[in-house]
Amino acid sequence: MEKQSQRPAYLAQNEVEINPLNKTQVENLPEVSKEAQHMGSFDPTKTLKTDATTKIDVQHTNFFYGAKQALYDVSLPIRDRQVTALIGPSGCGKSTFLRTLNRMNDLVPGARVEGLANFDGFNIYDPKTDVVLLRQRIGMVFQRANTFPKSIFENVAYGLKVQGKPQNVIKERVEKSLHGAALWDEVKDRLNTSALGLSGGQQQRLCIARALAVEPEVLLMDEPCSALDPIATLKIEEMITELVKDYTIVIVTHNMQQASRVSHFTGFFLSGKLVEVASTADIFEHPHHKETEDYISGRFG
Amino acid sequence: MSAQQQISTSVESDERQRLLSLERLTQRLHLKNNIASGILALITLLGALLFILIVIKVLWDGIPYLINPDFYGSTGTGTVGQQIFNTLYLLILSEIILVPIALAAAIYLVEYARQGPLVTVIHFAAETLAGVPSLVLGLFGYLVFATVLHLGLTRLTGTLTLLCLNFPVALRLFEDALTSVAREQREGGLALGSTKWHMIRTVVLPSSLPGIITGIVLSAGKVIAEAAALIFTMGSSNPSNVYTLNPMISTDNLTIHIWYLKTVGAGTIPDNVANAVSAGSAALLIIILLVINIGSRSIGRLIQRKVMAA
Numbered sequence: 001m002e003k004q005s006q007r008p009a010y011l012a013q014n015e016v017e018i019n020p021l022n023k024t025q026v027e028n029l030p031e032v033s034k035e036a037q038h039m040g041s042f043d044p045t046k047t048l049k050t051d052a053t054t055k056i057d058v059q060h061t062n063f064f065y066g067a068k069q070a071l072y073d074v075s076l077p078i079r080d081r082q083v084t085a086l087i088g089p090s091g092c093g094k095s096t097f098l099r100t101l102n103r104m105n106d107l108v109p110g111a112r113v114e115g116l117a118n119f120d121g122f123n124i125y126d127p128k129t130d131v132v133l134l135r136q137r138i139g140m141v142f143q144r145a146n147t148f149p150k151s152i153f154e155n156v157a158y159g160l161k162v163q164g165k166p167q168n169v170i171k172e173r174v175e176k177s178l179h180g181a182a183l184w185d186e187v188k189d190r191l192n193t194s195a196l197g198l199s200g201g202q203q204q205r206l207c208i209a210r211a212l213a214v215e216p217e218v219l220l221m222d223e224p225c226s227a228l229d230p231i232a233t234l235k236i237e238e239m240i241t242e243l244v245k246d247y248t249i250v251i252v253t254h255n256m257q258q259a260s261r262v263s264h265f266t267g268f269f270l271s272g273k274l275v276e277v278a279s280t281a282d283i284f285e286h287p288h289h290k291e292t293e294d295y296i297s298g299r300f301g
Numbered sequence: 302m303s304a305q306q307q308i309s310t311s312v313e314s315d316e317r318q319r320l321l322s323l324e325r326l327t328q329r330l331h332l333k334n335n336i337a338s339g340i341l342a343l344i345t346l347l348g349a350l351l352f353i354l355i356v357i358k359v360l361w362d363g364i365p366y367l368i369n370p371d372f373y374g375s376t377g378t379g380t381v382g383q384q385i386f387n388t389l390y391l392l393i394l395s396e397i398i399l400v401p402i403a404l405a406a407a408i409y410l411v412e413y414a415r416q417g418p419l420v421t422v423i424h425f426a427a428e429t430l431a432g433v434p435s436l437v438l439g440l441f442g443y444l445v446f447a448t449v450l451h452l453g454l455t456r457l458t459g460t461l462t463l464l465c466l467n468f469p470v471a472l473r474l475f476e477d478a479l480t481s482v483a484r485e486q487r488e489g490g491l492a493l494g495s496t497k498w499h500m501i502r503t504v505v506l507p508s509s510l511p512g513i514i515t516g517i518v519l520s521a522g523k524v525i526a527e528a529a530a531l532i533f534t535m536g537s538s539n540p541s542n543v544y545t546l547n548p549m550i551s552t553d554n555l556t557i558h559i560w561y562l563k564t565v566g567a568g569t570i571p572d573n574v575a576n577a578v579s580a581g582s583a584a585l586l587i588i589i590l591l592v593i594n595i596g597s598r599s600i601g602r603l604i605q606r607k608v609m610a611a
Binding site for chain 2 (some may be wrong): 109139159
């Protein structure tokens with residue numbers, strides 16, 4: 001009786017309480033590094049470089065779906081080897097903006113973009129830009145894991161086969177990318193089985209590995225964790241903090257804690273306008289605009 | 302009994318009343334659901350039963366003739382060896398022409414063409430063409446291919462006429478198969494820096510294979526079963542030797558043969574032989590269709606397993 005009185009009422013007789021602050025009691029905890037077990041311990045402020053060079057310089061971007069304008073005069077620098085988070089309520093244009101950066105919106109009938117996105121001396125939005133080359137340099141991870149119905153190996157090798165890489169290079173890079181996406185240990189014994197047999201979180205990491213395999217310079221992530229459970233989310237966040245040493249990352253997220261956990265810079269979108277962009281700590285602690293403050297304090301959105 | 306207790310009992314009985322009426326309501330809903338699902342199951346069962354009975358009846362009538370090896374000969378009356386060859390010849394020739402054309406058109410319309418008035422007009426035309434009776438298409442084939450293009454009554458004219466008949470249906474089915482592949486999959490391929498064609502080849506086509514096979518099977522059924530359109534364009538009699546790949550000769554096929562024996566040619570051979578041939582041919586047609594269906598599906602599965610590692 002006295003033992004049970006200390007247990008929360010919602011736990012059944014023989015259920016173990018999983019208390020995030022008391023991990024020593026929990027056995028078989030999924031493989032998450034020690035740091036990752038504490039939410040918010042990545043601390044991007046330690047790796048923040050306010051003087052990082054601009055990788056993609058977006059200036060005065062307007063975007064239209066047919067007659068409907070979705071982005072209004074957005075100007076935003078994407079810093080080299082830093083994580084830039086884009087936050088804002090649903091329909092604010094953050095995903096649309098992300099998709100202009102690798103010209104994914106070209107697939108949408110009636111889509112039109114104006115403005116300048118200077119990437120390595122050329123304008124991404126220029127109709128003459130080779131989108132195939134662009135997308136090999138700017139990779140993307142989608143909201144829902146769009147794993148191909150092929151084997152795990154073939155999924156990761158896809159982009160390399162597009163580039164016509166020789167077999168030995170493909171093998172080496174597949175392994176390296178799976179390591180990079182923290183998936184290697186889980187799949188190394190079943191590389192030739194269907195990728196659709198993996199869990200949701202594993203599939204999303206596979207998609208990240210697939211994007212890493214072609215060694216892009218920039219990685220765009222469109223709400224990569226929105227369909228995942230907290231553990232899988234933490235793994236991906238931990239991975240982002242590793243990847244940013246080599247890659248420039250732009251991440252769209254609904255989750256403000258996520259933005260504060262992983263990003264160095266944050267841009268706040270509202271109704272197609274970029275309200276403000278600054279270092280993540282600044283945005284969350286000293287927002288300059290009332291809308292930003294309202295949003296991050298949860299008053300709307 | 303105190304006042305408080307009275308209130309609590311009346312609240313309790315109110316609650317019980319509410320539960321009882323809710324129970325009656327859900328029972329009524331269950332009843333309606335059971336009636337609806339019962340009717341649907343019955344109709345489906347009747348339809349399936351009718352279908353199965355037809356197949357059994359045709360096979361029952363035909364199999365006694367099918368097990369006789371003389372039935373497949375090519376000399377004398379009551380043999381269909383030539384017609385079987387003609388039917389298979391026509392099937393293969395028309396599929397060889399149809400599948401690449403229809404698939405190419407479907408890929409263009411779904412993946413490349415700007416969705417606008419032109420695509421709408423093409424769809425409208427294809428759907429109209431699909432509704433045209435095969436007899437009318439036969440007359441059209443006679444007029445255009447046999448007369449204007451001077452191809453005469455030949456296997457080629459017949460094949461081209463069948464193409465007109467099958468193209469719209471195959472196009473539609475192939476288009477449906479391609480559009481069923483999720484947009485996310487296409488984006489996934491393109492985002493990795495593949496060209497559109499590479500993405501179509503490696504992502505869209507493997508995933509749409511089952512739908513493409515359905516299109517092939519359905520068009521194969523039409524080729525095998527077609528008689529009306531072919532009577533005007535391919536003829537209804539055979540030369541001395543049909544066992545040739547020459548597309549420029551006039552031949553019949555199984556269904557034309559059945560039609561001929563029962564109409565124009567009635568009386569040229571004894572009734573019991575004519576009945577034997579038609580019953581045997583009908584059973585044979587069903588068996589061929591079955592083999593095509595099962596065969597193409599297992600080949601499709603094999604390819605898919607190889608591609609998808611599933």
